[in-house]
Amino acid sequence: xxxxxxxxxxxxxxxxxxxxxxxxxxxxxxxxxxxxxxxxxxxxxxxxxxxxxxxxxxxxxxxxxxxxxxxxxxxxxxxxxxxxxxxxxxxxxxxxxxxxxxxxxxxxxxxxxxxxxxxxxxxxxxxxxxxxxxxxxxxxxxxxxxxxxxxxxxxxxxxxxxxxxxxxxxxxxxxxxxxxxxxxxxxxxxxxxxxxxxxxxxxxxxxxxxxxxxxxxxxxxxxxxxxxxxxxxxxxxxxxxxxxxxxxxxxxxxxxxxxxxxxxxxxxxxxxxxxxxxxxxxxxxxxxxxxxxxxxxxxxxxxxxxxxxxxxxxxxxxxxxxxxxxxxxxxxx
Numbered sequence: 001x002x003x004x005x006x007x008x009x010x011x012x013x014x015x016x017x018x019x020x021x022x023x024x025x026x027x028x029x030x031x032x033x034x035x036x037x038x039x040x041x042x043x044x045x046x047x048x049x050x051x052x053x054x055x056x057x058x059x060x061x062x063x064x065x066x067x068x069x070x071x072x073x074x075x076x077x078x079x080x081x082x083x084x085x086x087x088x089x090x091x092x093x094x095x096x097x098x099x100x101x102x103x104x105x106x107x108x109x110x111x112x113x114x115x116x117x118x119x120x121x122x123x124x125x126x127x128x129x130x131x132x133x134x135x136x137x138x139x140x141x142x143x144x145x146x147x148x149x150x151x152x153x154x155x156x157x158x159x160x161x162x163x164x165x166x167x168x169x170x171x172x173x174x175x176x177x178x179x180x181x182x183x184x185x186x187x188x189x190x191x192x193x194x195x196x197x198x199x200x201x202x203x204x205x206x207x208x209x210x211x212x213x214x215x216x217x218x219x220x221x222x223x224x225x226x227x228x229x230x231x232x233x234x235x236x237x238x239x240x241x242x243x244x245x246x247x248x249x250x251x252x253x254x255x256x257x258x259x260x261x262x263x264x265x266x267x268x269x270x271x272x273x274x275x276x277x278x279x280x281x282x283x284x285x286x287x288x289x290x291x292x293x294x295x296x297x298x299x300x301x302x303x304x305x306x307x308x309x310x311x312x313x314x315x316x317x318x319x320x321x322x323x324x325x326x327x328x329x330x331x332x333x
Contacts, residue, residue, distance in 0.1 A: 026213075026214070030151065030163060030167050030168075031151035031152060031163070040151055040152075040161075040167075041154065041161075116203060116204050117133050117134065117135070117150075117160075117204050118133070118134060118135055118136040118147070118204045118205040118206070118207070119131055119132070119133060119134075119204065119205075119206045119207070120132040120134060120136075120147045120149065120189065120207050120208075121206065121207065121208040121209075122208075122209060122210075122211050122214075122227060123208070123209075123210050123211075124210075124211065124212065124213070124230075125210070125211075125212050125230045126212075132147065132149035132150075132189075133149070133150055134147055134148045134149040134150045134160075134162065135147070135148040135150075136198070136204075136205040136207060137188075143193050144190050144191060144192065144193045144223075145190075145191040145193065145196050145198060145207060146188050146189065146190055146191070146222060146223060147188070147189045147191065147207060148162055148186050148187070148188055148189075149162065149163055149187065149189060150162045150163070151163055162186040162187065163186065163187040164183070164184055164185070164186065164187060165181070165182075165183045165184070165185050165186075165187050165224050166183040166184065167187070168187050168216075168224055168225060169216055169224065172216065172218070172224055187224050187225060188220075188222055188223040188224060188225070189214065189223060189225045189226065189227060190217050190220050190222075190223035190225070190226045190227070191207065191209050191226075191227050192209060192227065192228070192229050195209050195210065195229055196208070196209040196227075197209065209227055210229075210230045211227040211228060211229070211230050212228060212230050214226070214227055215228055
């Protein structure tokens, strides 16, 4: 309570940036995603110029600091005789050297840590690419990939500072205040499961999705922003679907053409077989008829008849003729 009152006297309102005006603030407007530093953090110069209380506090601190510097300078001058051989001084110098070396190696380790973080790459329909550094999550209840973007790093890169819900939308922040979600929670981006491409690399996970602009995800279970499907991607998907449909139609047409060719070939073969069978029957009949005619010619001829009647043929020839008529009738049917 006393600390809050002191901050208010000094001109610092702890709730001044809890809510922002407007329904949605672009992440690029909150912080530059292309930089490592968290540029939302107030600099010393801006903090001093914010209020008169801050200026008074800085002035008092400078006076005290100068006084301490003068005091310790005089103390060092009095103790300078033999100070280099003093074990305490040597221990202090050694400790400072150890701290320096530790700091250098810790900084290198932190730089390597940067390379293991995840990237979200969002190519836009109108051109350009927006990228965010952060943390990839497997997905929510709908299997949609999630991404937690960070504004930058503090403490010389040792602390990643993510975006907060209250920075993104004041309306959502007020709504979440009445639920189990806190406006101070990290802002999460939901991606389209069918459109996002997730790649595992040696320097972290890279997620890429074509989109337009990030929009509020008012009904997200874990997310407050979403990357909608781009119109270009939707048109591309429609073209791909149409292309697949045309390919299926072409395949079906080719199949039925092959079936029609097969049926036509079978019909031609059947007609050829029927023709050959008919010719074979006719040839066989003619041979038998000729043989019967020769046998009939050996019988005496009756006057007044110029042609041979069927009744005058031998019984065997008459029987063959009847069978031929039946077979020809069957083939015609």
